[in-house]
C-alpha cells in the first residue's frame with residue numbers, strides 16, 4: 001500500500017476496553033489502513049467485531065489504547081484537545097441511529113448550523129443561508145427548518161444528520177451504519193444522496209456496515225473485519241471476484257447473486273463467534289476456518305498484499 | 320430577517336409547551352390559583368386600606384365581623400391584612416430561596432456529572448456532607464448568627480437547599496451525556512462548555528422544574544418551621560408561618576381558629592398548587608409527549 005497519497009492513515013490502532021475481572025475486551029486490535037481523498041472505504045463485519053469502535057477511535061472520540069492516525073502530517077490521536085477540536089471541522093461522523101443522534105431540544109436549523117456556530121464560520125446571515133441551502137440540497141423544505149427532530153421520519157432525520165456532517169466541508173466522514181436503522185424503502189435514496197455528495201464535494205467516507213450488499217453498492221475499496229482485526233482489504237471488484245480470506249468467502253457465499261445462474265457454494269461457518277475478551281491464539285479465525293492447519297493455531301498471519309493492492313491476512317492465501 | 324425567523328422558532332417551542340400545559344387541568348387550575356393569589360398579595364394593599372401592624376387596643380382576639388374580615392390576633396392586629404402581607408413574604412421567601420438553591424446546585428451537578436473523576440468526587444462528597452448535617456440545626460445557628468430577618472431566612476434556606484438540585488442534575492446528566500447526540504456534538508467539534516449547556520442541560524431540565532416547584536413549596540414550609548422556633552421572619556412582619564405558629568396555645572387552636580386556619584389553608588393550597596404546576600411543566604416540556 002502506498003501511503004503517500006493517503007488522506008488519512010490509520011496505523012496499528014488498538015482499543016481495549018477494561019472488562020470484568022481485569023480482562024480486556026480487545027475491540028480493535030492492531031488495525032492499519034489508509035483512506036485516499038474522495039474514496040469510500042467500506043468496513044464490514046459481524047455485529048460486535050469492533051467496527052463502531054474503530055470508527056470512533058479513528059476520529060479520536062474514544063482514546064486509543066495504542067497506535068496513530070496520520071492526517072495532514074500529524075498524528076491526530078496525540079494532539080492536544082484544543083487542536084483536535086479544531087480539526088473536527090474536517091473530520092465528521094454520521095451515526096447509525098438518526099433517532100438518537102439529534103438533540104431533541106434543537107430545531108433542524110440549529111442542529112445543522114451547529115458546526116458553523118461552533119467554528120464561527122461566516123456571519124449570522126451566511127450561516128443561515130448555508131444551512132438553508134444544505135437542507136434544501138438534502139431534500140428538506142424551508143418551512144421544515146423550524147421544526148424539532150421528533151417531527152420527522154427516520155429517513156428525513158438521517159438526511160438532517162448528513163447535512164450536519166457535511167456543512168463544514170469535511171474531507172473525511174465516518175458513516176457508522178447510516179442506513180441500517182432505516183426502512184428498506186428509503187435506504188437507496190439516502191445512499192444515493194451520499195454518493196452524490198461525494199461526487200460533488202470529494203469527501204472520503206469510511207462506510208461501516210454489516211451488510212455486504214450495501215457496502216458493495218457504495219464502496220471503492222472494502223475492508224473485512226473479524227474480532228477486532230482487519231482480515232482482508234481490497235478494491236471492491238477483486239474482493240467480490242476473488243475473495244482471499246476464508247471468512248470473506250463465507251460472508252460472500254451468504255448473499256444471493258441476482259440475475260445469474262451461478263450457484264455459489266454456501267459456506268456455513270461452524271461454531272460461534274469467540275469472545276473478544278479471549279480471542280483464539282494464532283489466527284483468530286482458526287476455530288471456524290475449514291482450511292485451518294497447525295500453523296494457523298500457532299502463528300498469527302500477517303497481512304500480505306499483492307501488486308493490485310489486495311491484502312489478506314491468511315497463511316494459506318493463494319495456495 | 321434572520322432575527323425574525325429565530326423568534327418564530329422560539330415561539331413555536333413555547334407555543335407547543337404552553338398548549339400541552341393547558342391540557343393539564345390540575346396544573347392549569349393551580350396556575351390560575353397561584354396567579355390570582357400573587358396578584359392579590361401584590362395588589363390588594365394598593366387597592367384596599369390594609370394595616371397589618373397596628374394593634375387595635377380593646378380588640379384583642381376578636382372573631383370575624385364586618386370591621387375585621389378575619390378577626391384580630393391576640394394583640395389586636397387585623398388577621399386579613401396580615402394574611403395578605405404575610406403572603407408577600409412567604410411567597411417571596413419561597414421563590415428566592417429556591418432560585419438560590421437552583422443557581423448553586425444545577426451547575427455543580429452538571430460539572431460533577433459531565434467531568435466525573437475527581438470533580439465528581441469532590442462535589443458529591445460535598446453534597447453528602449451537606450445532607451448529613453441536620454439542616455434545621457444549621458439553619459437555626461446560621462439565622463442566629465446572621466440575625467433573624469426575611470433576608471437571612473431566604474439565604475439560609477437557599478444555601479442549604481442546593482443539594483437536591485445537585486443530586487438530581489447529576490443523576491440526569493450522567494444518563495443524558497451518554498446519549499448519541501452528545502457524542503455527535505463532540506464529533507462536530509463542540510467545546511465541553513457547549514456540550515454541557517446546549518446539549519446536556521436543556522435535556523436535563525424537565526425534572527429540575529419539578530424539583531424547583533418542590534423546592535419553592537419546601538422553602539415556604541421551612542420558613543414556617545423556623546417561625547415556630549422563633550427564628551423565622553420576625554414579628555411584627557407577617558408571614559404565613561409566624562401567623563400559624565403565633566397561635567400555639569391550645570385555647571387558640573380550639574377556640575380561635577380564625578387566627579390560624581386561613582393562614583394554614585392558604586399555605587397548604589399554595590404548596591400543593593406549586594407542586595401541581597411542576598408536574599404539569601414536566602409533562603409539557605417533554606418533547607415526546609404528544610398533545
Ligand SMILES: Nc1ncnc2c1ncn2[C@@H]1O[C@H](COP(=O)(O)OP(=O)(O)OP(=O)(O)O)[C@@H](O)[C@H]1O
Nearest residue numbers: 017025027046047048049050051052053054210276
Ligand atoms: N464502551 C465500551 N465499554 C466496553 N466494551 C465495549 C464498549 N464499546 C464497545 N465495547 C465492546 O467492544 C466490542 C466491539 O463493539 P462495537 O460496538 O465496536 O462493535 P460493532 O462491530 O460496531 O457492532 P455492531 O454491528 O453491533 O454495531 C463489543 O464486544 C463490545 O461489547
Ligand code: SF4
Nearest residue numbers: 283286289296314315
Ligand atoms: S490463517 Fe489459517 S485459520 Fe486463518 S484464515 Fe487462513 S487458513 Fe484459516
Ligand SMILES: [Mg+2]
Nearest residue numbers: 051052053176
Ligand atoms: Mg456498531
